Amino acid sequence: MANELETGLPSIRQIQTLIREDKEVEIKLLTNDLVTGKIRWQDTNCVCLVDHYDQQTVIWIQAIAYLKPKG
Amino acid sequence: MANELETGLPSIRQIQTLIREDKEVEIKLLTNDLVTGKIRWQDTNCVCLVDHYDQQTVIWIQAIAYLKPKG
Amino acid sequence: MANELETGLPSIRQIQTLIREDKEVEIKLLTNDLVTGKIRWQDTNCVCLVDHYDQQTVIWIQAIAYLKPKG
Amino acid sequence: MANELETGLPSIRQIQTLIREDKEVEIKLLTNDLVTGKIRWQDTNCVCLVDHYDQQTVIWIQAIAYLKPKG
Amino acid sequence: MANELETGLPSIRQIQTLIREDKEVEIKLLTNDLVTGKIRWQDTNCVCLVDHYDQQTVIWIQAIAYLKPKG
Amino acid sequence: MANELETGLPSIRQIQTLIREDKEVEIKLLTNDLVTGKIRWQDTNCVCLVDHYDQQTVIWIQAIAYLKPKG
Structure with a gap:
């Protein structure tokens, strides 16, 4: 199926x-935003990042330029 | 079918x-616009956001960088 | 067929x-242009907007960030 | 076939x-360039624009925001 | 096959x-870079441009706005 | 399979x-970032670049404008 990883x-x-x-990661977006956090899950559309305050950000993969594991 | 969620x-x-x-959400677009509101519906192309004045905004998913649930 | 709405x-x-x-609409593009008018037709690639002077603009859907019905 | 118009x-x-x-047209690109000329041909990837000096520009459709027929 | 030209x-x-x-060409990218050279090869993903010093640049087609043959 | 190189x-x-x-390469992204390093692997979504400090950067191919092998 097209929607399985x-x-x-x-x-x-x-x-x-x-x-x-x-692991902590840093993700650069096509908007030039740089977001950091830990990845909670990924699917074929998105990754979900969680920051220190447990705030979730659902990032669309289409908008990712690169990802760097930190330290 | 390709057009079912x-x-x-x-x-x-x-x-x-x-x-x-x-829930109130905040959506960052590839244009760098930040739009907020409640999601009324989603389909495979778009999500529909409604603000405090019940004004609708149909957002193309292709243009979304990330989404954050608020509070 | 892939090309039917x-x-x-x-x-x-x-x-x-x-x-x-x-209805009058306002469309925000990924170029950050904001165009307004009435939609005359849509197909799987484009929507056609017509302004007060009956000038047509064929907008590629790939370039749309969001659409708002006016008033 | 996927490559027929x-x-x-x-x-x-x-x-x-x-x-x-x-007809003369004006094409707005995602780079924010505005190019004008007459369309010589289209295929599923590109349109070819020709200016007053018969200089050709092959434009990728993926890069088009909108197109306006002139006058 | 999807990967044949x-x-x-x-x-x-x-x-x-x-x-x-x-022939010398000029390619405008979505980054707004303008690169010039001769095309050595194309495939379904990329074109390869070679400059006067024989330096190669592999350009992703997804990033091309337009191409102009020079002179 | 769609996911084989x-x-x-x-x-x-x-x-x-x-x-x-x-080989050392230089990769220009659609964000206008210029990243350099050696490519460790590629798959259908990404290339992995490694710098002098062995820091990895996973780059989404969708975000690449061009790649140049260095000197």
């Missing part, structure tokens, strides 16, 4: 690892 | 929950 | 209603 | 008419 | 001609 | 060569 892809697997290891 | 996806379900709970 | 979708139906009721 | 669509037909009638 | 399309054929005739 | 494409092969030869 392709868990064989390195990019999908890397995000799964970041979720499992509860 | 994939209600199994976390991102689609989260928006359905926000509609049901009548 | 999905008239079951709320977003498509809302535009059909705006055409039928000859 | 859908000549049943109003947007495709309107461009065909503009080609046949040799 | 549709050599029947005018836009693809025009680029093939520019490659064969070793 | 089309290794017959020149653009995919060129990146494979850059990975194998451990």
